[in-house]
Amino acid sequence: MANVRRLDPTASPLDYFGSELRRCREAAGLSQKELGDCIYCTGSLVGQIETAHKVPTREFAERADAALMTDGCFSRLVGLVLRSRLPTWFQAYAEMEARATYISAYQGQLIYGLLQTPEYARAVLATGMPGNVDDLVAARMERQRLLTCGRSPLILVVLDEAALHRPIGGREIMRTQLAHLLSFRDHRWVSIQVLPFESGEHAGLIGSFNILRFDDDPEIVYTEDMISGHMTANPDTVREAARRYASLQAAALSVRDSAALIAHVMEERYGEQPERDRTAVAQVVLQRQHRR
Template sequence: MANIQTLDPTASPLDYYGWELRRQREAHGLKQGQLGNIIFCTGSLIGQIETTKKVPTRDFSERVDAALGTDGVFSRLVGLVLRSQLPTWFQPYAEMEAKATYISTYQAQLVYGLLQTEEYARSVLATGMPDDLEGLVAARMERQRILEREQPPLTWVILDEAVLLRPIGGREVMRRQLARLLEFTGHRWLHVQVLPNSAGEHASLAGSFNSLRFDDDPDIVYTEDLISGHMTANPETLREAALRYARLQAAALSVEDSAALIARVMEERYGDRS
């Protein structure tokens, strides 16, 4: 196990978190096991986080702040830590997504990351065989906090019907994921439409894409290929994306009919068959 004293707190947010956790714990005269008992976890977990072997969660950070009286230091720091766990190529997009005032996305294969349940996200991310699956899952859940703001970005999501039919994680995981989508029915800031199979050929057969708008920055379009993501503010690309999205919205079911389809698929395909 790494020696915490060798950690460079300037190396990364995770290194700083581990360094600061040990510093604060020792300043309070607590051993790892003693702090673990106070916040209802093992001393081993404390040690793993202090040595960057484990990524802290937001719940862990809030409990540490309460136990050590650190005035929200770890609750604020954990956001940086979790964002740093995202793939390097994805981090610039996540930063822009967090600043956007309007998000529109068409997803051909998967539920959009901001709407994924934790278990659905875990099943998706596991396909890449990552070294730290739980860190990636925690980072994805952290991204979703932008939807909890007092004034979140206006978000418009179009899902291909195939997304509903692909059993990611199995029947129970999919049932809970579709139930999650239904929670947004009638939501003020977030709308979900389904592009039905009956639409046939459509304006984005080439694949998924996201468009982001900002108050003070140029609009961008984001796409992904097999190994990385790409952002552009090219005016011609923006116009083409806007045109294609308008066509997708026209071909998609209404928000109300989309919810009805999601509910029907949830019951007929993933319902209780006992």
Template sequence: MVNIRNLDPSASPLDYYGSELRRLREDAGLTQGQLGDIIFCAGSLVGQIETARKVPTRAFSERADAALVTGGVFSRLVGLVLRSQLPTWFQAYADMEAKATYISTYQSQLVYGLLQTEEYARAVLGVENPGKLDTTVAARMDRQRILARDSPPVLWVVLDEAALCREIGGHAVMRRQLAHLLSLQGQQWLEIQVLPFKAGQHAGMMGSFNVLRFDDDPDIHYSESYDSGHMTANPQVIKERSVGYARLQAEALSPRASAALIARVMEERYGNHPEPDGCAVA
């Protein structure tokens, strides 16, 4: 059955996308089923997207652009649509993250979102959002596109050793996540350091935080709680957290030693015969 539902294009990016898809499809003289045949999907999926009941993917958007000769309309819109699926309190940070030229992050429990594999992200996000899992995972993966730009931001990650030891999604998922971190070694604008357990007390004891730097705007400090994010450009906070981050970098293992530790944990904890008594330490 054809999906028919009047949308208010101004209600949300998803509604706007759906209304434009319907308008351009009808202008092309195609039914939902015919467009689905052209772009290799069910006509019902076209209908669900046109009625804002399902979030489009980038692959769908690219195929729709080609089929309807839009000049890239949907490929441009889908990023806005996916970002709108992030928690409302997180969207402002995601916007700033995409504009930053330098990102410094300390992560106390989890791998940073920009470095997560899809299956790791699915395991993390599935704890709180099982009903919208496909959508929230797609939105998280879309954030990572900034690292593939011609001019990506500098990304410096200090990862607590706890994030290596916390088993997210099972052995296989963790093994592939750590292998992904190792595959990033040597990238020009990306460095990963591990803060080992033996560092003891440190400047990140209050939890994860990020510092974003921009070409023409003030630096921003970001931290979050269970259901909210806090951004500030307060110069005193930026000064204190920048010094704190430098101390974390100094306490952490070098990038090369960090990679060696990640490799050891991957093999000893998440290999075919994991160690029964916990995480390897450097």
């Protein structure tokens, strides 16, 4: 029997999406199963989304728009829904990020979030052991839509070489992730530089940070600690962050040389290895553990 739980559409973006989906479905004279058949999913999934027990994907929203002829209503709503699934402390930053004209990012440990593949993002987000990893991954992928929108910001990224070598999620996930980075070589609005190990001490040792610039608003510096994120428009902080970022860019490899290094690491570290090579690596690991 269909779940007839009634939602308060003002409770959250997810509740509003669910109530609108039910309203439009019923107005079209369709059952949950019939709508599911139209958009290639189960009637149970339709029911879970209508009752706010399941977060819709963008694909679901676009298919629902087509089936119910809602003129893009659900495609517009789903972005708000997915953004609402982000941690509360991060939502304000995500809103500012979507409005930025320029984004300068330094990442010392991980691949920058806007450049992560879904599999890499899942492995990273799962380390916090949340119960809603699927929602968080979907929300991160939704943020990346600004890379393909008509008004993409200019995104400058400096990655520490350590982020290329740390095997997040395993060999296959890392190989796909590095290949994804290489796909931005000819992207007009994305620039990726790698800060090599040979740089030694550098201006980013204090941690990762992002600088957001806007057409009409003050610049913002964003940092994170173990618990949450922090934004500030303090002029002294913005000035210091800009100085440090300029220093990092100067110490980093060129865009072309960075791509060559990424390709090298992808093949040497995450490419196909003969069995004897894997055995040799395993022996080295065991020897290190024995000496501890």
